[in-house]
Amino acid sequence: MxxxxxxxxxxxxxxxxxxxxxxxxxxxxxxxxxxxxxxxxxxxxxxxxxxxxxxxxxxxxxxxxxxxxxxxxxxxxxxxxxxxxxxxxxxxxxxxxxxxxxxDPTIFGDDRLRLIFTCCHPALSSEAHVALTLREVCGLTTQAVARAFLLSEETMAQRLVRAKRKIRDAGIPYETPEPHLFNQRIQGVLAVVYGVFTEGYAATVGSRLVDAELCGEAIRLGRLLDELLPMNAAVMGLLALMLLHDARRPARVTTTGDVVLLEDQDRKVWDQAKIDEGLSLVDSALSMSGQVSPYAVQAAIAALHVRAAKKEETDWPQIVGLYEVLMRLQPNPVIELNHAVAVSMVDGAARALDLVDSLAARGLVSEYHLLHAARGQFLQSLGRLHEAREAYGAALSLASLEPERRLLRARIDGIVTAPSGS
Amino acid sequence: MQYLLLIYSNEAELLARSPVDLKAMSAEYMDFTKGIIQGGQFKAGDRLKPTSTASTVRVRNGKLAITDGPFAETREQLGGYYLIEAKNLDEATAIAARIPGANHGSIEVRPTWPVEM
Incomplete structure (x- = not known):
């Protein structure tokens, strides 16, 4: 040769x-x-x-x-x-x-699962989970892992050394967990994988190259888990969720680095292969018997967004219903906020504003810029422009990513130039 | 491997418990201890007298200093321990989770580090 x-x-x-x-x-x-x-x-x-x-x-x-x-x-x-x-x-x-x-190929499979479960063992810190998984399971270099988390190579190397030392010295087993621990542990593994994905996705507005890499690694991990643990609803749900979000990544940011909201995205730019794969996984995940996985429900919501050929065709009533399922499965203020946004599309901004105000009154997520941004949007569509401006201002004072801040400033300026009537 | 399970809990809260409660707690500890003796995991274990009985010793530059009280004031205090034999950390943490004190305090699980001589 x-x-x-x-x-x-x-x-x-x-x-x-x-x-x-x-x-x-x-x-x-x-x-x-x-x-x-x-x-x-x-x-x-x-x-x-x-x-x-x-x-x-x-x-x-x-x-x-x-x-x-x-x-x-x-x-x-x-x-x-x-x-x-x-x-x-x-x-x-x-x-x-x-x-x-x-x-025996099944032995390889077992060993790879052992490695994943060991890297995501609950007795290790969450920083260690991510670092070990990217280094040992994905095979990224220490330098690449460090760069992805904006840390020096030395800091990341120390983190890895400490984690491996703990695995050895504390007797963390190199085993797939026993059946009675399995469900709890797989949730931990999925949280690590989703954490890697959201780290890459949320920061898309930062340095794009690195972040796309993290999203890609998370999807690779999801595929590996799906291969090693076939027909697991939570695994399929998570993989579907990541694919459906990632499919929209090319449309999320303009060439100048500005955020494009879902409703304004160019749907032709979405990655159709990822969408098809994601949609088929959502269907499989939701058809499984047993407890519904929150990842599968979130994926189902993402699926309804991508299934709409135009934003006007989005099935908002069903999205509201899915958010209600999700709120029962894992009560969480961010999900409540997303629910309120969906409600605004079905029952109008007044009802949505009530929901968000109740969320704020309970002292939850009052420091979360997206809560104020949503309030601003609801108030604006109700014609309460003065209050809308204040809400956007509150969001602006809490937002840290520059493209989001630009978007909020544009909103505020939009109100000023709108014909005054309030 | 051997692990030391250190039982931390709020001592003031424990001391304020009624005699009936304390008796029930002792019975739970007896059951647990019997369980790990039968399971072959028990190596040693005891409760400790309250931190009001603690003394701390330091020798600095050859000079001995003995002070009243525990080394550090914390919200939870060391109140007892077990030394167990376990296959790995999963087995050790599963045993720790069965210690009655895990329901209100916390159990620190530490592998022992035998000295090779």
Whole structure:
């Protein structure tokens, strides 16, 4: 084979197999750092040997057994690691253990799930969840993870070291949780994945390249979970939700960095492939028996938005109903606020204003700029322009992202130039 | 692995409880302790006398200082402990969650760090 073709094939295999090779090496070696080093050595060995011997039939099994053997050599050589040899031998893991068993694809799947659940273990901080998941499961470099969260590489490296040390020293198991813990733990994993997504999505107005990357990684994680835990309503719901939001990303910001609200977005720019995939996942998630997942309900709301060919065709009454389901499943002021906005489209601004004022009266989200922005909009459509201006002003004083602030200033200016009548 | 489960709770609130309540709580602790003895996880454990009995010792530059009271004033105080054997952190936290004090106070779960000699 032509060397560059082999190089390309090797590159492609590394990208595809890096996650599963690491996940299995961690199980075999019982240590994150040792496993990462072993994977690196296995990749180096592959670059040296595959051009001569050809790419093995099962590249990941080759990489895993090579990595493991390199690690065991290292352990035997290295005095510092002597206690680990004892651990390995006690656990029945040695040079002679059966490699063939790693050919079983279900074992790879199990190991990748183990890795995800371990990185998202509740005994780790939420910052550690995100950092570990992006580094160990997605295979991002420490530098890339640091950049995504606007931290120095050194800070991120320390965060990762601390988290891995806690996994090892506190005895966090490298296991998929036992059945009675599974549902609670999968919620934790999904929260991490959605957190990565919203971090990327909410900050789209910042540096766009990095944020698109985070959204992409979150969707990749969602797909991986859907593959490893097929027909799980919450997983399908979350993946659908992310796809349907992400499909609209190209239309959310103008080339000059201004926010475009949903109703003003150019629907032709939406990513139809993502929409189709998302819609089919929503349908599957909602057709599952058992408890309805809040992610699936949120995805269903997003689906109603994208299904409308024009904004006038949006099925607002059904959106109001879905928000009411969501408020019962997970009462939360932000959902109440979104519900009020939907209500304004069905029952008018006066009713919506009552809902938002009740939310504010309970002292909830009064510091949330979008509450004041929504009030402003309701007041404006009721012709109470003076109060609308004040509400937009309150929103402006709380908003921190520059494009949102520009939008609010435009609203305020719009009121000033409107014919006065209030 | 071995884990030390440190039971923290609001001591003033506990001391103000009625004798009936305290008796019920003791019975719950007895049941729990028996459970982990039978399960083979129990290594050691006791309650502690109140922080009013605590003394803190420091030696600085060779000079001994003994002061009245616990090391730090906090909202919850250390009131007891268990030393348990558990397969991993999930097993240890599951046992910690069964400690009666977990329902009103908090349990700090710490792996022990055996010294190799």
């Amino acid at each position: 032509n060397p560059s073709v082999v190089d390309q094939a090797i590159d492609e295999i590394f990208r595809r197999e890096a996650g599963r090779v690491l996940a299995t090496l961690i199980r075999l070696l019982g240590d994150f750092d040792l496993a990462e080093e072993a994977r690196q050595e296995a990749f180096t060995a592959a670059i040296e040997r595959w051009p001569a011997i050809g790419v093995p039939a099962n590249p990941s099994a080759w990489l895993i057994s090579t990595g493991r053997n390199k690690a065991i050599d290292k352990i035997r050589r290295d005095v510092v690691f002597r206690t680990k040899v004892l651990d390995l031998e006690a656990a029945g893991i040695g040079m002679d253990s059966d490699v063939a068993s790693e050919d």
